[in-house]
Amino acid sequence: MNIHYTIKFWGRKDPTIFEQIINGGKKIVDPFCGAGTSGYVSGLKGCSALLSDINPVSIFISGNLLNKTYLDEKTVKNLERELNEIQKRCYSVDSGILQEAVYMTYYRCPNCGELVSPMNRENGKLVCNCSKRFAQREAREAVDRVREVVLQDWNGGLRKTNPKEYTEDILINSWYPKRKFEYERNKAFKNLPNFGKRVDQIFFPRGLKAAAETYELIESIDDEKTKDFLKLIFIASLYSATKMIPYSATSGPSWKIPRYWTPPVKVERNFIQTFIRRLRYLNKMKKAWSELVKDYEIFVDYFGNVETGNDKYLSIVRSDARDFEPPEVYDVAVMDPPHYGEILYFEMTYLWQCWLYGKKRDKRFRDFRFWKKEIDVNLKLRRDLSYYNEELAKVVGKYMDYSKKIFLILHNSIGYQFKTTLKLLKEKWDVEVKTVELKVPTSAQGIHGRKKRHLYLLEIKN
Ligand SMILES: C[S@@+](CC[C@H](N)C(=O)[O-])C[C@H]1O[C@@H](n2cnc3c(N)ncnc32)[C@H](O)[C@@H]1O
Ligand SMILES: [Zn+2]
Known part of the structure; x- marks a missing residue:
């Protein structure tokens, strides 16, 4: 059972990265959850997790991978x-x-x-x-x-x-x-x-x-x-x-x-x-998964309402990382934001959202304007590198109040971008940087045909 090969999602991370990050934590929060990899690893490790993302398609993918539905x-x-x-x-x-x-x-x-x-x-x-x-x-x-x-x-x-x-x-x-x-x-x-x-x-x-x-x-x-x-x-x-x-x-x-x-x-x-x-x-994967998370409560919400369980839970909520108010304090916050302008998530998931919105205009997918709130670099939308860095720093600042540890995952693809992000973060907090090898293929490799890549893992301390 490996969640990586269930659906292609650009920028999805190898589950082992989240294992390293969670490292004994019991409650995880992930405000850029994408396809829900951190929730999957939380289930494997017996932790609770609160996931959120601005993209309704992300909520749909994470929700349907992590709930207990399968067919006879x-x-x-x-x-x-x-x-x-x-x-x-x-x-x-x-x-x-x-x-x-x-x-x-x-x-x-x-x-x-x-x-x-x-x-x-x-x-x-x-x-x-x-x-x-x-x-x-x-x-x-x-x-x-x-x-x-x-x-x-x-x-x-x-x-x-x-x-x-x-x-x-x-x-x-x-x-x-x-x-x-x-x-x-x-x-x-x-x-x-x-x-x-x-x-x-x-x-x-x-x-x-x-x-x-x-x-x-x-x-x-x-x-x-x-x-x-x-x-x-x-x-x-x-x-x-x-x-x-x-x-x-x-x-x-x-x-x-x-x-x-x-x-x-x-x-x-x-x-x-x-x-x-x-x-x-x-x-097959969902059947095994349902068995694994049988004592969990699973919540999925497309309209910003957070629910969490008394005991073990996985909760997936649609929200802008900047606005979101987690209901409790978490052991670990993991943040895997868009990697600058490398992948434009609204564009990439648009095809799916159009189908999901459907002939019936499913209200969960009716927001086709959330691109305005994405944190990335997109010059066409007048979002530059300094916008990206400032907004990311806001999110990090916010989660200082909601988690004991904060980890940020960033790419090394364009060195100077990474350096400016690091510089800004270091002005505000104490930052420790580690590099992590990629074990599974990423979309970035697929798109640019580059070979070996790695990620930076930043631990941000108060
Ligand atoms: C690199 S992906 C996360 C991938 C995820 N870690 C996984 O393994 O599947 C980045 C995510 O950040 C989300 N995002 C962008 N701007 C956001 C914002 N303002 N608030 C919340 N999520 C945002 C995108 O929709 C995208 O799903
Ligand atoms: Zn000719």
């Missing part, structure tokens, strides 16, 4: 039967089931209109046969061409087929989100996906159909807890339907961290098979 065998079997029907409708190709397809994006030359291979580059710029050089964003359009298709026969065997274009129209009758990638009107994301201005445009057509039909199936279920658990599996599987997974010939289908939007050589997976695999894996 019969429900799983029934679901699988219905999912297989969706699979047949969406992925039947050439008398087989599409297993995976590799695409390369070609860019239309702004000069002569020919398609240019993404491999034809000099110093990062695309080079056309007509000798025009141009940047990707200057292309007239981007066209995905299929290069390789792997099918599964009805008897389960795999075979490769000749690449052919799948141009037939795919009709989608179920709801799917069509929101734009923007903070608010006329304020587009900092990292706009290549040629996708709307959420639905970064999906492969059959993937979008499969996802939309699966979501409709989930929405038809009565039990709210089951529904949420399946929605967690849904968002965890969603990448396989999008153009976000980079393809590399050597590594095969593995735990790849999706790119920050669509890479030029990408792979389409079979969403239904991903969903079923993830369902089995998460269900």
Whole structure:
């Protein structure tokens, strides 16, 4: 059982880091909880924990990973039967089931209109046969061409087929989100996906159909807890339907961290098979987890109301780290804020929030303006390094009253940023710095293709 491989969450930390930090503490508080790793480690160690985050999707992920919901065998079997029907409708190709397809994006030359291979580059710029050089964003359009298709026969065997274009129209009758990638009107994301201005445009057509039909199936279920658990599996599987997974010939289908939007050589997976695999894996994990935390009370709240138990508890609350008032004093505060501007959480979880908000406009996810309150570096939103440092220092200051020990986790990716943060903190408090090696892949490695990275662990003393 390892929570790390349940859902990709950017910047999620290796559980062993939290083990080091907790180090015998009994009550933990984590105001930047992300996907809930500190809560998971608290459960393993028999501690209580109060987690919070500004992002409603974080609360959803943490809440559904840490609560005691799992499905019985019969429900799983029934679901699988219905999912297989969706699979047949969406992925039947050439008398087989599409297993995976590799695409390369070609860019239309702004000069002569020919398609240019993404491999034809000099110093990062695309080079056309007509000798025009141009940047990707200057292309007239981007066209995905299929290069390789792997099918599964009805008897389960795999075979490769000749690449052919799948141009037939795919009709989608179920709801799917069509929101734009923007903070608010006329304020587009900092990292706009290549040629996708709307959420639905970064999906492969059959993937979008499969996802939309699966979501409709989930929405038809009565039990709210089951529904949420399946929605967690849904968002965890969603990448396989999008153009976000980079393809590399050597590594095969593995735990790849999706790119920050669509890479030029990408792979389409079979969403239904991903969903079923993830369902089995998460269900097994949740069953074991429920046993482990059977004497815990678990609270999840999206509207800032804190509840805590008399005995052992895990409580997950949506709140801005600066406003939050913990109801008691904790042994350890662990803080893993956004690492400067490396990952923009509102942008990264937006795709999920759009689905979760849904056709029914689930009120837990209706806040699409919390980006205003994020603590990170985003020049497009006029948040610079000094803003980040000041706000972080405010949070640290606040938790001085609520915890006996404070640990802050920071990246070493850009040295001068880290130095300025450290300088500011040292002006106010006594700070001890340790370095921690990363044991599991992080999104930062995935995005920048860098090798070995480490983290800084700061202990802040009053
Ligand atoms: C590096 S992630 C935490 C990852 C987490 N430790 C894990 O292992 O999954 C940083 C988190 O800080 C949250 N955040 C950003 N600004 C915040 C604020 N003002 N208040 C609370 N949380 C905030 C983001 O939503 C994001 O989930
Ligand atoms: Zn040209």
